[in-house]
Amino acid sequence: MAQTGPVDDVMLRDPYEVLGVDKGATPQEIKSAYRKLALAYHPDKNQGAQAEAAAEKFRELSTAYGILSDEDKRRRYDKEGFGGLEKKDLEVEIDLSSLGIFTTAVAAVFSKLGVPIKTTVAPMVLEAASAGNFNARPLRFGQALSDRVDKSGCHYYTLELQQTHIDGGFVIGTHSAAGSKFKLLMFVRTADSPGGQWELVLQEDSMKVKKNMQIAGLYFLHCNTYHIAPKPTQLEIAEYPENALFRRLESMQPREKPLQLEPGQILLAVYGDNWFKRVSYTVEAVIPDESPSSSSQAHVEQLQKVESELLSTKEELRVFEKHYKEAQARYVEAAEKFGSMRDKVDSLLGTREDAYLGLLDVPDIGKPGESPAAVSEQPTGPDEQAPAKPRGVLGSLWRR
Missing domain, CATH: 1.20.5 (Single alpha-helices involved in coiled-coils or other helix-helix interfaces)
Structure with missing residues (x-):
């Protein structure tokens, strides 16, 4: 369960120092630095005598990234240091592939109870993508592909981008009608690496929408789109229920995008994020202007309007x-x-x-059902019929 209360900054290192980035680093630079270090210190790659030190370093990296990758946490840290954060802000992401069956079951129970538990993509998956050690299916615009991916497994897809796609705008979306959680990943080739290795540039966790649907999307449109975290859980608003409204839009921020998209091939991946079972999903790439739905462009205009209203x-x-x-x-x-x-x-x-x-x-009549004391003192026999003389003010007048 998330803990609240201020953080003692004496025990923690500056997250910028931990990740080796400047205070003016972009979200993409922060993510790239974290991924490289996380791969080096992940427990799967550090066994024996160095395991304990590597695990502590990995935890420190995850904590630092958790602060700097969140716009609100980063803003509070930049302004007040660790004094601007609470203990719950230091929760780290966990790798489902590294958990045993029992630990996974316990974590799943807590998740069902409303305790937020963040998960991360298994480093081995990112390493396989970086090295090109994967099989990918081609994905075409206007085509929907359906499949099932194992827990902590990954399916890869290649998509050819043309300049007309970039100029006109496009969307890549994935949904699971069964309500299973997943992550949608996007990789691009790095220009400065031998052989043009793939680097993760975007990651979207699926979110539950109407009718138990899980959906994640990458939106490359000519209007701004924003990411909004799921509504606060009952545990998070227990102390102040009004936060169900006041914190609802606090996480709203522009979706991350690569600095510049260029024509060529990009790599997409659907990562299974369910606690136990395989994830059934459908992935597709859509150009709104060319969508079979005549209302597609109307949806874009509606999206632009509602995002603006939400900001205000x-x-x-x-x-x-x-x-x-x-x-x-x-x-x-x-x-x-x-x-x-x-x-x-x-x-x-x-x-x-x-x-x-x-x-x-x-006289005091007492409680209902009880005999008044004054009544119990009255004569009850046949020879005791003399009326009691009034007392108090009326009694003094009687005696006169």
């Missing part, structure tokens, strides 16, 4: 949250004042009532 709503929420918390504080203060005044009025009215009853010498 995100800013509106930031302002409204401040006003809401101020109003909430005033309400709490008013509610406490209300309770205090209610108790005071009730107390005063109770005292007033007792005074009037005492003044008129009205």
